[in-house]
Structure formats: structure tokens, C-alpha cells
Amino acid sequence: MLNSNQLKLTAAALSIALLSACGSGGDSNSSVQDPGNGGKQTLPDKVPDLSTGEASAKKLRKASAEDFTTYLKNGVYLSQGASDVSDGSEAISAPTSDVSPTFSTTNVQESAVDESDRIKYDGDYLYIANTTDFQAAEGEHQQSIRILKRGETGELTPLSSLIASRDYYSKQRLYLKEDNLAVVLSNERGMFGITPEIDGIFAVTVAPEPVTQDFTLALVDVKDPAQSNITHQLRFDGNLVDSRVIGDSLYLVSEFSASFNGFEHGGEDLSLINYQKIIQTDISELLPKVTDIKAGTKRALVDPSTCYVPEEASELNGYHQITSVTRVSLNDPDSFTSACIASRTKGIYMSQNNLYLYGYYYDPQEATFDDPAQTVMHQFSLAEDAVTYSASGRVAGRLGNGNTNLRFSEHNDMLRVVTSRFTEMNGMVHKLYILEKQGDNLSLISQLPNNTRPTPIGKVSDRGLVEEDIYAVRFFGDKAYIVTFRLIDPLYVLDLSERNDPKITGALEIPGYSAYLHPISDTLLIGVGQNVQDWFIDPVAQNDDQIGAKVSLFDISDIGAPTLLQEKIFPGGYSPVEFDYHAFSYIKHSEDVFRMTLPVESWLTQEESDNSVTWYRRSELAAFEVHSGETPKLQYIGSSVIEPQSDIELQGYVWSGDDRGVIHDDHIYYVHGNFVWSSLWQTPQDTTGPF
Template sequence: MFYSRVTLSLVRAGLALIALPALVACGGGSDSNSDNKVDQGQTKLPTSVPDLNWLGESSAKLKKASSSEFSALLKNGAFLSRVPVNETDSSVPVNASPVSDGESSAGFSSTNVVEAGVDEGDRIEYDGNYLYIAAHSEQELSQNAVFRQYVRVMKRTDQGIEEVAQIEASDSLYSHQDLYLHEGRLASVFKYPVLTLDTPSDSNDIASTSPSTNTFSNTFELSFADVSSPEQPQVINQYRIDGNILDSRVIGNELYVISQYHAAFDTDETDELAIYQAIYQANVSDLIPKIKDLNSGEASPLFDASACYIPTDATELDSANIVTTITKISMQNPTSIESTCINAPSDGVYASQESIYLHKRLWPSDVSSFNDLSQTVLHKFSLNDGEVAYSASGAVEGTLGFGGNLIGMIEPIFVANVSNAAFRLSEYGSQLRVVTTRFSESKGMVHQLFVLQQQGTELEELARLPNEAHPTPIGKVESNGMVEENIYAVRFMGERAYVVTFRQIDPLYVLDLSKADEPIMAGALEIPGYSAYLHPVSDDLLIGVGQNVEDFPFNASDDSSTDIEPTFGAKVSLFDVSNMASPSLIKEHVFAGGYSPVEFDHHAFSYLKASDQTFRMTLPVESWEVTIQNDNTSTWGNKNELAAFEVSTEGSGSLTYIGSSVATYDEPSQSVPYVRAADDRGVIHGDTIYYVHGNFVWSSLWQSPDVNTGPF
């Protein structure tokens, strides 16, 4: 597949096409979404269909478009996406920092995030007295035929914790609910439709008896509840928005939601010219995603056509039907909604306190090559007093993540997404640091660090690593001269970057970024296994969470002189990085046969500074084991636990495993639903630990995590 501008031939049997101006919007009037004047007799309907192009993904800068320019580009895209491609046409439309410590100053842990001051949605929120848990019926002990999701409001007590209220913020069916808590407001972000026996509708129809998907597929919902009195919560605003959510953040008092929408036009017409004329006459607002106020039932366009950006290289014959939208909503006044649209696709989001970056992988040319020619395009939007404004664009070689099986590499099954893309970017001062990966037929995996500096509206390369002066690759070079290790973790900390690569061993690389225009690889450490998540404790100490993999079975030697089996399992490591040139391992702890969700979701990691020299942390671990019964039969079961560790910065540093709070039930095992550990969370409040597994909570003291009470 190639990412480039391609021309889609619209020649059909006996139909001669003449290149006419595309769907030009001749806007005017008070409604900037009302862009054509066909009804007013000022514009003639086109008599043929022009030869349109799909606007190829490129690294072009963006420009603020007029309503007419945006309308033309979007309508062209809606037309091409509506007309079937001729079977003989093989063209494919291509447009179809500073570290966070995850703690608060109030003596309890908070959501672990990529950047300090930039909150991320998670399934729990805690304010020191009340714990909010995103729950759903499939995790209840008594199963309900009708799927529902809700928020449990739990109050801290002397005996542990108790439920004082529930918040049902959506009647629709979404499997995932992210929460944000900010000054007496609880925001719920609902995404991903589910398969259920119940079919919801605006008219509260009776549930169906056959499985069906969410009636509102390709949508997401936002709900805002007043929790200033947590035991009497009140849902005050609810919205349903067309499209699919990419990500969200809370910065200051604003919730920023980044979503993507594919514009489409429905018509009963079958003749191409008739379809084209129908779209030509349509109001562009009919092609714009809608936001529906679920309280009033009113729906309106998510943005105004005059509030959009388009690529500077777009022409009147280009077409693009994918729209990325940055929607800003006040947490205190959720009726205050502003949206900025970009008529281009995006893969993901990185945000600092000052900027939002949209990133997109693209293949820049039609050149056939065994080498990976992909690039990552970045669009920067500045947040000035909360206002979203386009700032600059740029591109770097490679992508923000590279999975799959290449040259014999097989990824560990527990890591679904190798290296979280958000951790591969870091805005530091006026620079943006980016770590990318691509494949080279002669070099194998090519991992690079780029330092970008904004110059006008360009994100220009200031430096890269490796380079001519420092050519050492990031990743171990094998005997065949190739790097076969993928990146499993990246973490920036001030003027340093830590990178973990892995195939058979775990090289931890320390990059010195103190000279932005001359980054260097300061040192490296090789140990078995890998870290998939890195968490800085101080300038001298670094935590790693990953897997202990001495050697994969397919890489194991044929040496029969030993019967020792390799130990697989979740691993927590403490590294000494005080000397960048010589990082070392202080201590590690392995949970045999287990894995931790922290390996692929940093929100599962909780962290709290207990004193000037002592830090506490928790992480969930799930392991599977076989139990032999008295009759020699065996049962296969899982163990879910929240492991507690203490890190001391005194002397050369130390790591101590305190113990684990294990999720157990009084109910018969057959009535307890399986709950995946991916959603497990921990809260540390002083000497108290709360372990959230499924819908329930277990409470224990820090000094003895294994002695717990619950489930609550």
C-alpha cells in the first residue's frame, strides 16, 4: 500500500467526463455552513463529473480554510467514498518533558500520566474521601441480562470503604468509560460499542431477544455529573457525538476530546452525475459530524465550516472525507463547547500543558521498496489561554511504534502494542523530542531520536541520533550486521531519555539530551528480559516493569547439560542511572508465570512519595496456575493481586517487595465472573491500600497488604 495522491478514474460505460470545477461552495449569508446558491439561481448545476483525486497523505502544512474551500474538499471526498471504484481500478483511497509522578500533594496517589499537569481519563478517580469506579454489569456477581454501565461512588470509612451512590451517565451501550474528576465535576467519556441482548433507542424500546450492536455505532458520548455532594450526584449534561474518539485530556479547566469522522452522503440516486449533483446542492452541514444534547434532544453540527484547517497542497479537484476534530469543553460549564476541525486523518495524540500534537503515519511515495519508507507527520496546535490554534507541522522518518513479526522477531503475547506512542514524544522547552522506528533491508530495525525546533510554521529538525558523529545504533547489532530488537519502552525525563529494546535480552539505553543540537548515547545496560514501562524515581533511580524472559523457547540452545527451565513472569526492576555512562541493576523481583497490565497501560501503576527518601508504588499482577485435586484431576485458575513495593533513595537505593493484596470472594467460585486484570487499579492513601478489581474494592494496610478486607 502506498500513501500518495492518486487519481480515481470515474469513466463509466459511454460517459465522457470533462474536467470542471469541483464541488465549489459559493458561500455567503449569515450561516457559514450554508455554502451553495443553487436554489437562488446564482450557480448552475454541473453537467458532468470532474476527474477528482483523493488527497494523498502528506507532510504539508495546514492552512485556515474558508467555508468554500473546506466544503469543496469534504464534498469531493463524500462523493468519491459514495461511488464504487471500478473493478479494474486498483487505486486505494488513502484518505478513507517533564515527567509525571502520578501523585498528588494531599497524601494519596492519583492517575499516572505521561506529562505532569495533563490529566488522562481512567476507570477510577479518587479525591481523598470518595473513590469513583467505572463499573458494568458483566463484572457483577449476579449476572444481569441487560448490559449497563455505571459509576460506583465509594466513601472511605474506618472499616474500609462503602458504596454511597451510583451514577448512570448513559443509556447507550459502550464498553469503555474513562473518568475525569475536576473541582466537583465528574466527566465520563464513553467509547467502543458492545454486543448485547438489549437494543437501546431514544424511545426506550423493549429489549430485543437477539444480539445486536450499539444502535449508535460510530459515536461516543460525554457525560458531566455534579459531584460537589458526592452522595447525591446529579448528571447535568450529556452529549452524543458522531465519529470515533482518538483520545482525550484535561488541561487546566478544559476537557479536550480528539475524534475522527468519515463524512458520507446517502442518496437513492444510482447515476453518478445525479449523485454528484445531489452532493453539490447539499448543505455542507449535512456532512459534518453532529453533537446531540441528550437532555434537550437537539442536534447541531460539531463545528462551523469556517473553523477548519486543510492541507496547503489541496487543490479544487482534491477530495478528503476524513475529519479530525479537537473539541474543547469546560469542566465547570459543560455547555461551553468549541471545536476545531482538520480535514485530514490522524492516528493519535500527544499533549503537553502548552500544546496538542496530532500524529499520522504515512508512506510518502509510490516507490516500491523492501525498506520501510514510512514517515510520521506531526501537526502542532498551541493552547493559548485555552484557545486551540494551529501552530506548525513537520515530519520525521519512521513511525511511533512498529509491531509484527519481521526477520524472526516474535513479540511476547502479553504486549499487544509494543511501546506506547505517547511516551515516544516529549515537548521540552521549545523543542519536541521524538523516537521513531522503521525497517531497513540492510540494517534491520532502525530506531532514531529526533529533536525538532519550531521555525515559523515548520517543525524543523535540529538534531538526530544516531548521526555521523555518533553512529552507534539504538539496539544491539547481531552477527548478521542487523538490529533485530524492537523498542519496548521509552521515557523522557528532563534532559535524558531512556529507551528499552528487546529480542532476547533487554538493553536499557540512556540518551543524554543536555545539548539539544547534539544528543548522544551516554550508556547502556544488558539484562535478560525487558521493561515495557519506565518510571523515574529521581535523577539517580529508575523503575522498570516488564517481563523476565531469559530466552524464548524458539531461541533456546540445544544444551542438555542443565535441567533448569527459564523463569517467565512479570518483573519489577530498580536501576541506578546516577552514572549515565554506566547504568546498573540494583534489584529485581519476578512474579513467576504472571504479567502486569502496567506493561501495556501505565494507568495501572500507582505511585506516592511517602517521605523525602521513601516512595511507595503498587501494580496489579495476574498469574495462571494448575491445581491438582485429590482425585488427581487438575483445574486451571487465575490469581489476581495488587503488589506493593517500596523504593528508598537512601544510599545507593533499594527496592523492597512489601506483599500483595489478593482478590478473593466469599461467593462460590462458579458464580464469580472472570475479570481481566487489564482494568485493575490501586490507590495508595497514607498507610491504606485500595485494590480495585472489576467492580469491587479490597482494603488493606501498607504494612500487611496480604491481610485485606472485602470485596466492598
């Protein structure tokens, strides 16, 4: 077994390997090569001194078709024989308005920016993206959508089942816009990561790459859901990073690794032969394509003249990965536009006006065991339905794991972002950055902590280090809420009203942590997480009745002294909301009453007659009300429970991460697996189903 120092040395060696793959190149005196598009050209008699020039660390510039062709071909040449690894990683819902909706919809970060989910509901019809081969013929795979109709008295009736694809994808997510249902089918992207842990030790994580480098968009006409039909099926080359919908525009962000199968692998002077081969290759063979499955046609996803490369890129630089931003009109899907950058992308954040691509860059000048990662952001304007590059910026640190887009917020033309990094001197360093677009730069306006306000975000241990990681971040207007955790849960309140002087105004310490925060109003905040005393102590040695999923109600009316009003603990449980906020459903029932549901999965034990202990699983949809009158309170209404002996459970394990709830007036619909259970708000434990 490796000791601590050996682990550090191993991680350092791996970091150097990553830096070698991602670093930018210098100048060369070699002659400029003809970019080549398959026409006649003079072939070079030697290979130029090429170097990788990934765009992630620099501002971008619009490339000509020639420039981009050269850059991509150089990158494909440089990438031969190298395995693709990831970059080492691993707007808040506004308070409900005075007009109370009668049913819940998908919980999103920014109002008017829709996000995909496995269910969509319009008050009349419930659409469920099936997680298994529901009603599939034996030996035949089907990706299908169930459609259920709600009756006048709230009952659900299965209406139809629609096959969206016969190809396998690990994720199937939906958008619903009036009479258009968009089905996005994709695979999870793999990763190879070096993640800093407490005490400076690095943890190495490896996950497989997707089976195929493609994803599919199916558009369904649901004007009459009983007679729904697929109007378009488009298969995109590349891996889906994320997507959003604004108005009738669907934005798809994808990442494509250009490759070339014609390289020689034996013989003399391979370098020159292979370099000549790649520059003679037509650029169209290296670009991602879009296949119209119904029409049987194919075309390029991007035009090289609409792409961007690093500002300082020369003819001796190259990078083989392309991130594309594609706008598809839901009303006219045959007419779509794309922009691209020669870079890889970790994820996105989108406001109503801008799209931000973010990724990680490792500064080769960092020669210590401190985490060298920097978060790089590229801003694209969405004005007039066009996607146009605007600016770039970077800050130290990375975004952690789970709901990373919630670490961003655009407010009053300012971008706020919270990052974390490990340092030997201080332990975990968590920072808030406020940036503003100035020309083509996202320029730093202020940060916290700073020289004037040095108090760290996170408690300092007896060793003089911050050993707590960030578990939740939420922005709300000119305030931010941050939860850190190791032994206790400090909830920090940050005042961002003065952009040049952000400050910590208050903190609350309680056991456990919140992994998701949801503002109810200017004065009330919901937290969903875990009640646990210390992850580093055997849970059996702790009080089992007090370990499990926790829902908390905080009073944030005094930003200098937040308080815990009430909490509900589900022993032995966790909620998918902790890592996917789409599982959180809510409506404003009345002026003073906020209703919400969240799924909880618990692993519990029961004693048998022979004194043995048997583990069993409990799946439930918990219902709560928050009363915001003179005496605010959190009221647990009860839970709709799926009994272990039910038919759906006998089919095998059903992952609770896909559980969802819908609230409509006084009805609750609990989606578990591919089926639905129904109950009334006043008696959620009395369920009917499955439907």
C-alpha cells in the same frame, strides 16, 4: 501456506492498495465546480479529474467555508464504494515534589495534564467506572458509576450508583475536577494494519470497526456525592481518539467519516449523476453533530470556517474524514469550541502548551520492501483556552504499539520523538528526532543515530541486522531511556542536553525487557515488564520459575553506566502496567521512601491427586517500596490477592487490565472488577472486602 517471498509480495500489493487510497493528487485542467450549499447553482456537465488530498502529509492552511465545503464534498464523492481502513499502524511524570501527598492519583505523562481512567479518587470519595451491567435490570443495559466514601479510619462504604448511559460503549473513563465528574463513554476504533516484522515479512492484522460512530460525554455534579446528578449529556458524532484535561478545559479529539446515502447504484452515467448529487447537498448534512440528550437538541460540531486543509489543496482535491479538536469547559459545558482538519489521526500527545495530532503517511516514492511509513505531526497551540493550528512536521518510521504517546516529549520548546522502521539493509532502524517550531514547520534540528554518531539503537545480530524492537521509551528532562528486546534487554541512556548533538551515553544488558519505565528521581528508575529469555523459544523449554512479570530498580546516577540494583519476578504473570501505565499507582511517602502498587495476573498450575495438572489464575495487587538513601533498594512488601474461589471470580473472568490500586497513607485499596478490597500497607495480604 505462503512462503517468505509470497508473503512479501502479498504485503507489497496491500501496501500499494493503501498508497492508492492515501496518495495526494496532481493538477487538472477541468473547470472549477461550485462548492454548493444547497442553493441554486449551475451543475457541471462532467466530473472533474478529482484526486484524494489527505492532509496527513502536508502543512495545513485555514480554509474558507467555501474551500472546506468543496474539499469535503470531493472527498465524500471519492470515498463512495471504498471501505474505510486505518492508516496501517498499529511528558513524563516529574519526580515527586518535597510536599508529600497523602494519597495516589492517576499516573499521567505530563504534570498538570490530566488523563482519563476507570477510577478517580480525591481522598474522600472513590469513583469506579463499572465494567459490567452492575445492578442492571434483566435485559436492560446500563453504564454506571459506583461511588464509595472513605471513613476517618480508612474504611470504605458504598454510597451510591449512578447510571451514566443506557447505551452500550466498550470504554467508560472518568475525569474528576473539584465538584465535576466527567464520564467519557466510547468504543474502540478498529484497524486494518500492515506491520513490518523481522526478516522483512509483513503481518496483516484486521479488527472490527466500532458498532456506532459516536461517543458520549456525561457531566455529573458531585458536590454532594450522595446526591450526585447528571447535569449534561452530549453525544458526539465520530470516534473518540483520545482526551485530556488542563485546568477546567476538557479536550476531546475525535475522528468522523463523512458519508452520503443519496448516491445512485444503478443506471447510466452514474459518475456524473452522483457528482451532481453531492455538490447539491447542503454541507450541514455531511458534518459531525453534537446532540444534547437531555434537551433533545442537535447542532454542528464544527464550523467549516474554523477548519484546515492541506496547504496545497485545490478545488480538485478532497478527503472525507475530519479530525476535530473540541474544548469543553467543565464549568460551562454548553459553551464549547472546535477546530478541525480534513485528515485522519492515529493518536495525540499533549503538553501544557500544545496539542500534537499524529498519524501515518505512506510515501508512494518508496519502491522497496522497506517500511515506507512516516509519522506526521500537527501542532495546535492551547494559548488562552483556544485551539489554534501552529505547525506541521514529519519523520521517517512509526511509533510501535502500546503507550505510543510516551514516544513524544516537549522540553524547552523542542519536540522529541522516537520512531521505528524496518529496512532490508539494517533490519529495525530506531531513531530519535529533535524538532523545533520554525514558522509553520516543525523543523528537524538533529537526530540519532547520525553520521557522527552512527551506533544503532538496538543490538546488531550475527547477521549484521538490528532484530530488536523498542518496548519502552521514557523522557525525563534532558535525558531519554529506551528499552529494546529480542534475546536480551538493553536499557539505553541518551543525553539530550545538547540539542544539536544527542548521544547514547550508556547501555545495560539484562535478560527480559521493561515495557514501562518510571523515574523515581534523577538517579533511580523503575522498569515493569517481562523476564523472558527469548520469545522465539517455547516457554516450556525455558526455566518456568524465571519467566513472568518483572519489576526492576535501576541506578541511573552514572549516565555512562546504568546498573540493575534489584528485581522481583512473578512467575507466570504479567502486569497491565506493561500496556497501560494508569495501572501504576505511587506516592512519595517520605523524603527517602517511594511507595508504589501494580496489578499482576498470573496463570499457574497445581498437581491434582490423580497426577493431572490444573491451571488456575491469581490476581493480585503488588506493593513495593523504593528506598533512596545511601544504599538504594527495592523492597517487595507483599500482595493483596483475590482468591479464585471468591464470589467475584465465580461470576466469570474479570480482566486484569482494568485492575487499579489506590494508596492513601497506610491503606491500600485494590479495585478488581467493579469491587474493592482494602488492606494495610504493612500487611497487604490481609484484605477485607469486597466492597
